[in-house]
Amino acid sequence: MRLAVPSAAGRRGRGAPYALALPGGAWLLLFFLIPILAALSVSLQTGNPVNGFQLTWHFGEYSTAISMYGTQFVRSFEYGAISTGAAFLIAYPMAYWIAFHGGRHKSTYLFLILLPFFVSFVIRTLAWQFILSDQGFVLTTLEKAHLIPAGTHVLSTPFAVIAGLTYNALPFMVLPLYVAIEKIDRRVVRAATDLFARPATAFLRVVLPLSAPGIFAGFLLVFVTNVGDYVNASILGGPGTTMIGNIIQNSYLNDLNYPMASALSSILMAGLLIVIFLYARTFGAATLQEYASA
Amino acid sequence: MSTVTVKQPTAPPVPAAPRPRIGVRRLGRFILPAYTWLVILYTVVPIGVMIAYGFNQAPSGRLTFSWLGFTTQWYQQVFDIPDLTAALEHSLELAFGSTAIALLLGTPLALALARYRRFRARPPIEGTIFLDIAAPSVVVGASLLSFFISLNIARGLVTILIAHVAFNIAFVTVVVRARVTGLDRSLDKAAADLGANPWTAFFKVTLPLIFPGIVAAGLLAFAMSIDDFIITQFVAGQTVTFPLWVYGAVKVGIPPQVFVMGTLIFLGGIILAILNAIFQRRSPAV
Amino acid sequence: MSENTPEQHDHLDPALVRGLTSPRYSRAQFLRSAGAGAAGLTLSGVLAACGVSGTAATGKKQSGTDWAAWWKKQKKQGVLDFANWPLYIDTSHGQHPSLNQFHKATGITVNYSEPIQDNQSFYAKISPTLQAGQSIGYDIIVITNGWQLTELIDNGWLIPLDHSQLPNFYKYAGPLFKNPNYDPGNKYTVAWQSGFTGIGYNPKLTGREITSVQDLWDPKFKGHVGMMSDNTELGSVGLLALGIDPATSKVSDWNKAAKILQKQRNQGIVRQYYDQSYIKALENGDVWITQAWSGDIFQANASGSPDLKFVVPKEGIMHWTDNMMIPMHASHPVDALAWMNFYYQPKIAAEVADWVNYITPVPDAKQILMKSDPSVGKSPLVFPTSQMKAAAHEYYVFQNYNEYNTWNGVFNPIIQS
Numbered sequence: 003m004r005l006a007v008p009s010a011a012g013r014r015g016r017g018a019p020y021a022l023a024l025p026g027g028a029w030l031l032l033f034f035l036i037p038i039l040a041a042l043s044v045s046l047q048t049g050n051p052v053n054g055f056q057l058t059w060h061f062g063e064y065s066t067a068i069s070m071y072g073t074q075f076v077r078s079f080e081y082g083a084i085s086t087g088a089a090f091l092i093a094y095p096m097a098y099w100i101a102f103h104g105g106r107h108k109s110t111y112l113f114l115i116l117l118p119f120f121v122s123f124v125i126r127t128l129a130w131q132f133i134l135s136d137q138g139f140v141l142t143t144l145e146k147a148h149l150i151p152a153g154t155h156v157l158s159t160p161f162a163v164i165a166g167l168t169y170n171a172l173p174f175m176v177l178p179l180y181v182a183i184e185k186i187d188r189r190v191v192r193a194a195t196d197l198f199a200r201p202a203t204a205f206l207r208v209v210l211p212l213s214a215p216g217i218f219a220g221f222l223l224v225f226v227t228n229v230g231d232y233v234n235a236s237i238l239g240g241p242g243t244t245m246i247g248n249i250i251q252n253s254y255l256n257d258l259n260y261p262m263a264s265a266l267s268s269i270l271m272a273g274l275l276i277v278i279f280l281y282a283r284t285f286g287a288a289t290l291q292e293y294a295s296a
Numbered sequence: 297m298s299t300v301t302v303k304q305p306t307a308p309p310v311p312a313a314p315r316p317r318i319g320v321r322r323l324g325r326f327i328l329p330a331y332t333w334l335v336i337l338y339t340v341v342p343i344g345v346m347i348a349y350g351f352n353q354a355p356s357g358r359l360t361f362s363w364l365g366f367t368t369q370w371y372q373q374v375f376d377i378p379d380l381t382a383a384l385e386h387s388l389e390l391a392f393g394s395t396a397i398a399l400l401l402g403t404p405l406a407l408a409l410a411r412y413r414r415f416r417a418r419p420p421i422e423g424t425i426f427l428d429i430a431a432p433s434v435v436v437g438a439s440l441l442s443f444f445i446s447l448n449i450a451r452g453l454v455t456i457l458i459a460h461v462a463f464n465i466a467f468v469t470v471v472v473r474a475r476v477t478g479l480d481r482s483l484d485k486a487a488a489d490l491g492a493n494p495w496t497a498f499f500k501v502t503l504p505l506i507f508p509g510i511v512a513a514g515l516l517a518f519a520m521s522i523d524d525f526i527i528t529q530f531v532a533g534q535t536v537t538f539p540l541w542v543y544g545a546v547k548v549g550i551p552p553q554v555f556v557m558g559t560l561i562f563l564g565g566i567i568l569a570i571l572n573a574i575f576q577r578r579s580p581a582v
Numbered sequence: 583m584s585e586n587t588p589e590q591h592d593h594l595d596p597a598l599v600r601g602l603t604s605p606r607y608s609r610a611q612f613l614r615s616a617g618a619g620a621a622g623l624t625l626s627g628v629l630a631a632c633g634v635s636g637t638a639a640t641g642k643k644q645s646g647t648d649w650a651a652w653w654k655k656q657k658k659q660g661v662l663d664f665a666n667w668p669l670y671i672d673t674s675h676g677q678h679p680s681l682n683q684f685h686k687a688t689g690i691t692v693n694y695s696e697p698i699q700d701n702q703s704f705y706a707k708i709s710p711t712l713q714a715g716q717s718i719g720y721d722i723i724v725i726t727n728g729w730q731l732t733e734l735i736d737n738g739w740l741i742p743l744d745h746s747q748l749p750n751f752y753k754y755a756g757p758l759f760k761n762p763n764y765d766p767g768n769k770y771t772v773a774w775q776s777g778f779t780g781i782g783y784n785p786k787l788t789g790r791e792i793t794s795v796q797d798l799w800d801p802k803f804k805g806h807v808g809m810m811s812d813n814t815e816l817g818s819v820g821l822l823a824l825g826i827d828p829a830t831s832k833v834s835d836w837n838k839a840a841k842i843l844q845k846q847r848n849q850g851i852v853r854q855y856y857d858q859s860y861i862k863a864l865e866n867g868d869v870w871i872t873q874a875w876s877g878d879i880f881q882a883n884a885s886g887s888p889d890l891k892f893v894v895p896k897e898g899i900m901h902w903t904d905n906m907m908i909p910m911h912a913s914h915p916v917d918a919l920a921w922m923n924f925y926y927q928p929k930i931a932a933e934v935a936d937w938v939n940y941i942t943p944v945p946d947a948k949q950i951l952m953k954s955d956p957s958v959g960k961s962p963l964v965f966p967t968s969q970m971k972a973a974a975h976e977y978y979v980f981q982n983y984n985e986y987n988t989w990n991g992v993f994n995p996i997i998q999s
Contacts, residue, residue, distance in 0.1 A: 049636065136868050240853060241854060241997075241999075255706055257990065
């Protein structure tokens with residue numbers, strides 16, 4: 003039963019939220035939303051760097067983009083999906099254990115997981131190049147122990163790129179999972195076992211579904227970041243691992259082919275939004291919102 | 297209030313839930329913890345490599361993959377490469393600048409979203425913030441570049457700053473908003489009841505209460521800015537920031553100073569995080 | 583009793599994690615903002631209707647200037663901003679002796695930087711600034727002969743040199759470097775270093791001598807062959823492998839070359855398409871044989887990899903020249919000329935050549951090096967033999983943007999797919 007206190011908003015006037023939101027909102031509008039739309043319009047231009055580009059509403063760029071780089075698009079979504087799945091599989095048991103059994107040291111564990119955050123992303127990936135190089139510690143040790151044939155190389159393969167993507171994704175996956183699992187009322191799980199559920203069943207039918215908001219958040223952060231990434235492919239990859247991010251970056255910064263680059267960028271964005279909404283639809287985002295205590 | 301306790305009808309005795317079988321206990325007690333530590337180790341390995349190779353000898357001035365011997369010379373010669381030092385300076389300037397601006401713009405935005413349940417602009421603003429965090433860096437960077445090109449704006453430090461603020465606002469808003477949401481509104485109303493005008497109420501009551509949130513948001517924004525690579529690469533023009541310099545040097549061989557600086561930034565970040573943790577613990581959580 | 587008390591994760595701001603885990607956005611909200619987005623589209627459509635201007639326009643503006651008079655008005659400023667490729671000047675303990683001597687002789691302070699990784703990306707970086715009529719912050723830049731250099735000249739983005747201030751160039755530069763076909767009369771450029779693109783390999787790993795460009799296609803080296811990511815280099819070596827001279831090749835030749843390059847890739851022979859980092863891969867054994875620049879191999883030999891060899895295959899090698907030039911709107915043009923003139927003294931050219939180990943444009947440096955560092959003085963990589971010169975081919979010169987675009991379209995998919 004709410005007390006009948008005149009709401010602060012009512013007294014200060016309805017303009018207050020707009021006034022507060024204006025500076026930030028304006029910046030976002032001008033330097034985030036409008037550019038995204040500007041990029042869309044650039045994709046409809048034709049021309050070349052010498053003579054300039056003009057807006058001609060030429061949609062052909064999109065079909066050219068897909069026919070030339072369809073492979074890279076598919077590959078990027080593949081790598082994104084695999085690395086997200088791998089990150090999820092690695093992160094979940096850990097998030098579960100820390101949330102349920104971490105005890106007093108929860109903060110410490112999480113802090114350790116987040117440590118990579120404090121090292122520059124480029125340096126992290128570079129360090130992996132050192133570690134995975136043919137002359138590096140890992141490969142030479144494995145070769146000496148005859149676990150892998152001599153002359154195996156890890157760098158320049160899809161494995162290296164996906165491994166890099168997974169590694170960078172871990173903190174972003176662990177954190178939301180941890181928070182979601184941590185929120186689960188332990189009594190519910192206890193109730194399940196009281197009702198003679200086996201531990202596996204309790205996990206699959208109680209814990210896992212209740213952690214769904216965390217899974218969604220983790221998936222969102224990781225999948226989107228990884229599909230569009232190009233740094234891992236550039237430092238750790240080789241022929242046959244080029245991702246769509248590399249193509250976009252090259253088109254913008256080297257070829258100066260702005261219409262193609264914008265078309266690629268728009269297609270990527272659209273593709274990601276479709277995947278996100280399909281995911282949300284399948285797992286019932288509307289009900290997730292009710293679960294999550296915003 | 298009466299202290300009458302109502303007697304609950306006693307429930308029929310229920311057999312105790314069976315204890316988890318031994319296998320599962322082993323899972324909980326040994327395998328999962330071991331697994332967690334293994335993953336943590338895996339997480340930490342590249343950091344170890346970075347710290348270690350900062351002490352590696354490098355006669356040609358560029359690091360090789362093999363260990364040549366221990367030396368602390370690079371810690372003494374950290375600022376010997378003028379380009380690299382300038383790049384680091386740029387990164388720090390941008391981080392401080394964009395954090396400050398993002399805090400100034402994002403905090404009121406967070407207040408608006410948290411305090412006012414219904415206003416027309418709310419859904420698009422929430423959507424934009426969601427999009428800002430969710431959109432891939434490639435797309436955001438590419439769009440900003442398209443925008444600057446269309447308007448013939450020269451790319452440089454200013455455009456990088458604009459870009460960094462654009463994504464930092466979203467992070468700041470999210471963090472501060474959650475903090476504001478967690479606050480007890482009655483304190484604010486009490487201040488109003490005591491005759492404070494909105495500004496006084498804000499500066500003397502609200503702001504101190506949300507300050508830990510602002511600090512956390514500031515740290516996050518700082519970290520995001522100093523580490524940003526993809527968006528920066530698109531809008532930097534000829535300006536070079538620390539991540540850009542490192543990426544460029546990868547092709548030819550990085551000088552050890554890169555790992556030294558990375559180590560110093562790492563240590564700095566850890567100290568800040570620890571300080572933040574202490575700070576959060578000691579400030580009143582309402 | 584709940585076990586999830588708030589304090590346990592308060593070192594991470596709960597704010598952030600709540601923000602991360604609560605999806606607040608439903609489909610309806612998205613559709614509503616999509617409507618707003620459509621409105622914005624028309625707005626930005628208006629914005630972008632002006633389009634993006636091209637580079638050709640700026641070229642026409644510069645043609646009317648009286649450069650002789652302009653140069654007379656310029657004065658020495660005491661500062662020089664010199665942009666170059668990495669590892670391309672004499673370096674000793676973090677210092678550059680030749681630059682130090684220049685400072686001693688003229689009092690000019692040199693701000694030396696190495697931002698140039700490849701011609702295409704550097705050109706892409708500076709072209710918007712030049713197009714806007716602004717200074718790029720450098721007085722001297724070093725660009726290889728090729729499409730980007732042609733563009734810089736055609737767009738009027740280079741300041742014509744005042745030859746009266748370059749007596750050393752005319753006195754000491756080798757005949758190869760005077761009046762090159764890409765810059766007749768040295769109107770805008772003087773050579774910095776020159777080099778060959780041939781094949782570098784490690785005989786211990788390849789197991790045999792390398793004699794032909796076709797060896798890059800040898801299935802025995804599967805997964806250990808390096809090719810260049812610069813599509814001009816890649817395409818040219820493909821043409822050489824077919825016995826075609828790149829300078830006189832036609833589009834049909836390019837397609838043939840692309841076919842065999844694609845085959846090489848499909849068979850998994852190529853380890854990676856490298857920019858300058860191929861030398862690292864060769865040094866640490868990731869690749870056994872690769873396209874290589876002559877000077878890099880020499881440097882590698884001197885710094886810990888004496889086994890690596892550079893070979894002139896029987897089909898030939900590519901010859902290129904890196905040139906110094908003064909970009910338009912440079913702040914210190916007279917200081918730039920002072921350096922160019924200083925560099926062409928045999929003594930100084932020898933110092934630089936001794937470290938960089940590419941082909942120096944000053945033949946008289948050879949006598950100096952024979953005494954001070956005979957290993958360099960005798961090296962055919964620094965002072966090429968007439969046989970090498972005979973085996974050298976020039977790159978194809980693009981006549982216009984369309985040709986350049988066609989070449990890109992033919993060879994980029996090999997690198998990028």
